[in-house]
Amino acid sequence: MFHVVQYRPLRLFTQTSLSSLSLKLMLSRPVAFAQIWKSWFSSHSLVGNKNIILMGPPGAGKTTVGRIVGRKLDCPVIDIDDDVLETTWNMSVSEKLQDVGNEQFLEEEGKALLKFSASGSVISLTGSNPMHSAGMQHMKENGIVVYLDVPTTVIMSRLKSMKVDRIVGQSPGISLKDILQFRKQFYKRWYDIRVLCGGDIAAEVVAEKVLNAVKRYQNSELETFISTRSSRSGRSVEKDSSKYFSDVVTEGLAPDGGLFVPERGLPKFTAGEWQSLIEATYIERAQVILERCIHPADIPASKLAEIIGTAYGENFTCSKIAPVRHLAGNHFLLELFHGPTASFKDLALQMVPHIFAYCIPRSCNYLVLVATSGDTGSAVLDGFSRLHDIDKQRIAVMNFFPEDGVSPIQKSQMIGCQKENAWSVGVKSDFDFCQTAIKQIFTNSDYTGFLTVEYGTALAAANSINWARLLPQIVYHASAYLDLVHQDIIPFGSPVDVCIPTGNFGNILAALYAKMMGIPIRKCICASNENNVLTDFIRTGVYDLRGRKLIPTFSPAVDILKSSNLERYLHLIAHEDGQLVTQLYNQLENQGHFQLQKDLLEKLQQDLVAGWCSEEDCLATIHSVYSTTGYILDTHTAVAKVVADRLQDRTCPVIISSTAHYSKFAPAILRALRIAEINQNPLSQLHLLNSYSPLPPVHRGLLETLKKGNEDHQVCAADMSMLMSHIETLIQNHFM
Numbered sequence: 001m002f003h004v005v006q007y008r009p010l011r012l013f014t015q016t017s018l019s020s021l022s023l024k025l026m027l028s029r030p031v032a033f034a035q036i037w038k039s040w041f042s043s044h045s046l047v048g049n050k051n052i053i054l055m056g057p058p059g060a061g062k063t064t065v066g067r068i069v070g071r072k073l074d075c076p077v078i079d080i081d082d083d084v085l086e087t088t089w090n091m092s093v094s095e096k097l098q099d100v101g102n103e104q105f106l107e108e109e110g111k112a113l114l115k116f117s118a119s120g121s122v123i124s125l126t127g128s129n130p131m132h133s134a135g136m137q138h139m140k141e142n143g144i145v146v147y148l149d150v151p152t153t154v155i156m157s158r159l160k161s162m163k164v165d166r167i168v169g170q171s172p173g174i175s176l177k178d179i180l181q182f183r184k185q186f187y188k189r190w191y192d193i194r195v196l197c198g199g200d201i202a203a204e205v206v207a208e209k210v211l212n213a214v215k216r217y218q219n220s221e222l223e224t225f226i227s228t229r230s231s232r233s234g235r236s237v238e239k240d241s242s243k244y245f246s247d248v249v250t251e252g253l254a255p256d257g258g259l260f261v262p263e264r265g266l267p268k269f270t271a272g273e274w275q276s277l278i279e280a281t282y283i284e285r286a287q288v289i290l291e292r293c294i295h296p297a298d299i300p301a302s303k304l305a306e307i308i309g310t311a312y313g314e315n316f317t318c319s320k321i322a323p324v325r326h327l328a329g330n331h332f333l334l335e336l337f338h339g340p341t342a343s344f345k346d347l348a349l350q351m352v353p354h355i356f357a358y359c360i361p362r363s364c365n366y367l368v369l370v371a372t373s374g375d376t377g378s379a380v381l382d383g384f385s386r387l388h389d390i391d392k393q394r395i396a397v398m399n400f401f402p403e404d405g406v407s408p409i410q411k412s413q414m415i416g417c418q419k420e421n422a423w424s425v426g427v428k429s430d431f432d433f434c435q436t437a438i439k440q441i442f443t444n445s446d447y448t449g450f451l452t453v454e455y456g457t458a459l460a461a462a463n464s465i466n467w468a469r470l471l472p473q474i475v476y477h478a479s480a481y482l483d484l485v486h487q488d489i490i491p492f493g494s495p496v497d498v499c500i501p502t503g504n505f506g507n508i509l510a511a512l513y514a515k516m517m518g519i520p521i522r523k524c525i526c527a528s529n530e531n532n533v534l535t536d537f538i539r540t541g542v543y544d545l546r547g548r549k550l551i552p553t554f555s556p557a558v559d560i561l562k563s564s565n566l567e568r569y570l571h572l573i574a575h576e577d578g579q580l581v582t583q584l585y586n587q588l589e590n591q592g593h594f595q596l597q598k599d600l601l602e603k604l605q606q607d608l609v610a611g612w613c614s615e616e617d618c619l620a621t622i623h624s625v626y627s628t629t630g631y632i633l634d635t636h637t638a639v640a641k642v643v644a645d646r647l648q649d650r651t652c653p654v655i656i657s658s659t660a661h662y663s664k665f666a667p668a669i670l671r672a673l674r675i676a677e678i679n680q681n682p683l684s685q686l687h688l689l690n691s692y693s694p695l696p697p698v699h700r701g702l703l704e705t706l707k708k709g710n711e712d713h714q715v716c717a718a719d720m721s722m723l724m725s726h727i728e729t730l731i732q733n734h735f736m
Contacts, residue, residue, distance in 0.1 A: 055146065058167050065207050216295070223263075259565070282475075317338045348473055357387055371431065398727060411426075426715040435463070451731065464506030529612060531553065611646050
């Protein structure tokens with residue numbers, strides 16, 4: 001058995017440039033950096049305990065990077081190929097492969113790993129080690145596995161320059177590209193940390209990225225959350241009161257009424273890191289982005305991969321999940337309606353229930369409360385109904401929606417999505433009342449405490465006030481930009497504008513976050529309907545609800561006057577001044593308005609422009625776009641199209657978020673297309689749309705839900721005590 005107890009240089013190497021791998025060794029760096037790392041790792045007992053295990057395909061640079069990391073940490077460096085396999089076999093790896101063949105080679109390689117032991121070392125695996133399950137399990141028991149994720153096209157180029165045309169496991173008739181793709185499933189199974197490595201990146205840079213990634217892995221304390229209303233002095237709180245990702249997913253709303261945000265902001269990706277994702281699938285992009293936003297102490301990479309795979313698997317009607325389609329001119333549509341309930345909410349709410357189920361403690365039941373202006377309700381109900389049975393026993397959902405403030409199809413869909421752990425309640429009021437009521441319930445400590453003591457049930461939120469709702473939305477904005485690059489519409493680095501129909505500010509906030517993380521978004525265009533409080537605010541800096549009444553429109557999902565997620569954006573541009581945010585929102589609550597100071601308005605207008613669309617222009621745009629392109633916009637996308645036409649300067653592409661399938665708003669579509677007299681029955685409306693062969697088909701999942709014909713649901717008055725009564729009744733029926 002091998003056991004490394006002290007440093008012995010295992011191979012002499014020089015400072016020559018490894019041009020075949022485009023990796024440059026820059027060994028004359030200042031000593032200070034290495035001393036910092038040595039000090040840090042020593043204080044955290046990494047060296048002497050855990051190994052750093054570098055994993056990746058052949059040509060990823062594992063050996064070279066491992067030596068640099070070992071030198072910086074002053075610890076042993078072990079190359080499995082040269083220092084374990086060839087020593088064990090007393091022959092070269094290539095000779096062994098030729099001697100025993102592919103299948104037996106993998107077995108012999110695994111056996112050698114099982115006999116190997118080391119501690120406090122940097123270990124570079126072979127490209128095929130991860131294909132032996134028992135060997136990798138043995139290595140992982142005392143190591144942090146770091147995956148050097150290099151794009152396949154880069155690996156192939158490197159191997160070609162090294163004159164390597166075959167690798168372990170490559171049978172006759174199997175291309176090098178195919179075997180490299182095949183191996184990825186094994187790499188993804190074992191890693192703890194992923195390090196993105198682009199094309200022409202120096203080994204020294206990769207080594208520093210490895211060290212930074214390991215530091216992050218070992219320090220979940222670095223990724224805490226604060227409330228948008230917490231003061232700067234509030235940061236010097238006791239460690240025990242820190243909020244982590246799992247906490248904010250579970251709690252939803254901060255105790256002081258604010259919204260949770262990451263204390264140190266979102267991670268930044270380099271241009272090279274984004275470019276390494278151009279060839280990736282949507283699921284692969286989601287995995288990489290969310291790994292950087294969610295600490296592995298909260299959700300390990302392997303579990304996150306399982307959640308993402310479940311969320312975006314068979315539930316979506318398009319394999320691309322969120323495809324980008326050219327509409328006309330410089331306008332592109334980001335289609336966000338291919339999920340089971342036909343709206344953009346599915347992109348988050350097929351994932352969030354599984355994140356929630358993983359993060360919550362097992363000792364308590366949870367009731368998830370939701371307020372919806374139309375699309376969120378059915379998406380939440382559908383998402384939570386897909387949980388495993390054991391999770392549905394301890395997690396239930398109650399969805400409050402304005403009884404007369406959603407489209408007939410939306411209402412039928414929410415009722416049709418009710419399941420054994422998911423219910424809908426119509427409220428005789430508007431969305432703003434529903435949302436405000438839920439916030440008040442969450443901040444009523446007497447009531448939430450009563451539910452916990454009396455029923456053993458805690459409350460949670462699934463609206464976009466919950467931080468977990470926003471993260472998957474960042475993914476599709478980033479992915480849309482990468483798709484334009486992949487389609488050769490633009491080179492990476494060229495700017496785009498995005499135009500988003502906006503009500504609660506969550507979707508457009510996710511685009512702003514994508515911009516902060518390195519996606520070259522120039523302007524975010526905020527598109528409102530006749531409830532245009534956001535348009536006025538972005539233009540003037542005055543948020544004024546005085547004298548405003550909610551106007552029912554053809555685009556009900558943005559029939560909102562109080563935009564919750566705007567608070568997160570104001571906290572950001574105010575340099576995280578929680579006292580200022582508290583002051584603004586207290587003034588809004590008590591006086592119905594607030595005004596931004598001039599410098600904050602200027603910052604806001606660097607990111608945002610805004611416009612609004614009338615009902616007539618919405619219908620006219622649906623008609624004109626269909627007449628010229630054969631494509632049917634839903635009413636919300638039409639609002640965005642109108643505003644984009646007015647505000648864009650045609651100097652760059654505009655990505656318009658198509659937030660719902662047109663068939664969710666059949667009466668308005670039928671009216672816009674001047675097809676026929678409108679029947680009030682939602683199912684009849686869909687059948688009528690389906691009967692017109694020139695039209696694109698209606699959404700399959702929507703049609704199937706409405707065919708169930710279930711119209712039973714609870715209705716209550718706009719009264720807090722009535723809402724609380726419904727909550728207690730549901731808890732008693734489901735959990736007791």
